[in-house]
Amino acid sequence: MIHYEQFTLDNGLEVYVHEDHTTPMAAVNILYNVGSRDEDENRTGFAHLFEHLMFGGSQHIPAYDAPLQKVGGENNAFTSPDITNYYITLPSVNLETAFWLESDRMMSLSFDPKVLEVQRKVVIEEFKQRYLNQPYGDVWLKLRPLAYQVHPYRWATIGKEISHIENATLDDVRAFFYKYYLPNNAILVVAGDVTLPQVKALTEKWFGPIAAGPQYVRRLPREPRQTEARFLETEAKVPLNALFKTYHIPARFDADYTAADLLSDVLGRGKSARLYQKLLKQRSLFAGINASMPPALEPGMLIVQGTINAGVTLEEANAAVEEVLQELAENGVAESELAKVKNQAESTLVFSEIELLNRAMSLAYAANAGNANWVNQETAKIVNVTTQQVQQMAQTVLAKQNCSTLFYRAVN
């Protein structure tokens, strides 16, 4: 249970306060309601590049990191297809420093051309380090456009290609800032050794003067229902063949999302899961196999991925996976098997609330999606899922026409 209080400034900034006086620290989390899904398809990777620029100095403060380090604080940020999230932890006695820094960069950036030039290079090196210079590192660059044909989830957050990052201009940066980095397009969560009156006063003082902007209305194309199986084959210098299969699933806060989540766990979470036991342990087809669902606020993906043992063909491995999925769709799950994945999920939830910063992020994520209190309803949702719902979900989601398959072939 994460308790919280909420208020909204006149400029539209939504603020959540989670008090926890067992720690001497405070966590300050600002979520901006913009991600790579909001990008122009010819300028992908921009939301993430922009995240880097947020550390390059703001209107009144030449450098973001140093003043925070000076008061014993740490910070970082991430960009996803849905959101851009910035977070600070610092000794709670220095809470005001976080307000000073965050409000100034929400008010206006420095728009220094040198910052853009350097961070463009840094991001290109990040692109290479994480996506090009790793075995299987480019798989998301291939898989997303296969699974999505219309919706902007079809490109990865890092961007479709390096040239998009190379071509970004300072005008793009300005336009992006004034469109999305508005108090009325953000959620602020302040957690830890803080009080509601203190946070109210600091928020009014530092964020109150920032002007609201035109409300961003998201109008993204809907991904049409997939009606036939898709297939792509690629090859690269990797040691083992690998198989990737993605299936469309309900959006994160849809009523039937939890059933899909538990379905994914039955298939591929941990060593007692079906895919691991049947295909790695019993049949020795795979060297690793799991199923997972990357977080997505709009209809997302369930992904089965595995690396295949030498001597086993991609075709055999694929057929074996399909057999396991089909069996699940046909025969469903036993009560005991569902109880097991429920216990795993509940336990994970409890563990996720240990860290203060995680609690702050979960609140921001749910608040941005529609209701902060959804964080406190997860356990009930898990408990209420029935074996019938899981089987029904298996039949819908694991259908062949809902699947995109990628054969990642190893070549020398």
Add this chain to the structure above:
Amino acid sequence: MPHTNTNMQLNRTIAPDFQTVQSVHFPAATHLLLDNGMPLYVINLGQQPVVRLEIVFEAGTWSETVAGSSFFTLKMLSEGTKSHTSAQISERFDEIGAFIDLSHSADRANLTVYGLTKHLEAILQLAQELLNEATFPENEFDTLKNVSLQNLRVNLEKNSYLATIKFRQLLFGNAHPYGRSQNEADISKLTTQHLRDFYEQSIQNQPFKVFLSGQIAQKETDLVNQYLGKQAINLTPKPAPQHQRTPPTTTSFVAEKPDAVQSSLRLGRPLFTRQHPDFYPFMVCNEVLGGYFGSRLVKNIREEKGLTYGISSGLSLLRRDGFWTVSADVKKESVELVFDEIFQEIAELQRNLVPEDELETVKNYLSGEFAGALNTPFEIADRVRLMALENLPLDFYTQHIASLRAVSAEQIRTMAQKYWQSADLLRVVV
């Protein structure tokens, strides 16, 4: 017109007042002895009904006589016992929502289980079964070997992995436990007999230390005693194996891959253990150079020149030795430039005193980071474990902030001169 008056007075160019963290409360662990004399450290903290049980053996690579036997023995503990198959063991952990982690290092072997406190008894039963009754089934070993070989092949395609293992190998020598890494030949030669031998010699009925953290009451410590405290322990002292470091025979190793778009680089040297008097001065010195995001290396090589996504330097302190490393993945054609810049930053620290303001920032940052990393029972337990295993004084972490604050700019310059002579530094580029 709300807020107008106050807002007109708000000067955003001036940072708010702040306080430095001068000390932190480091919660005391309760140190108990189980009935069989094995130590139990209890860290009872936190708001969530969770527990972490950690059982530590002196059974790392250091203790093995057959390469790979300690790693595979540990990983095989959950692959079959006298009463349960591998699948049943996985099932039993998963059905109570517990997570087992069998982690292995050069010095030690740890069996760790995370779970809800209400399931501690089931967790203890399982843990004890793994430590007493492992059977090392052939078929499960074949599967594990295969999976490990395949994973190794994937890792061997990663520049950063290759650079790290090559660096350690050159620093310590191929035969030294801190220098050797997994290889196909060693894995292929291993048999279940090797694992059974290692199990009997280093785990089964061997001394251990237990660390229990989370929401813990008397009932929970009693349970630990009821299970792990009843275990027979062979206390016959065994001679600790000796391993000598082979000094590096080269100061530079380069193996760039023609088709890679980046190179992974390492620069470093052997160091010392935590007990060394230079520990605090060197730690702060390292922080200035490359220990945090405001460090000189990050500022120069990432934030000014954009040559890398990340560069950092750090201390790796093991039980009997240590080493120091700078690491980065950089554009291939920038490798020499990056090395030049690293050496220039080092030379600057050897020549001039760190300015007061920068040193203050580093100390404040380190103090705040330390205070921020003591907020969960598991984080506290990690530090307690380190003190217990490395024989550090019990007030080590209580004194931590005072110790790092006492470091002077002169000491930092001395450290840079003493440890960063270019002839003593090994470079690896992959």
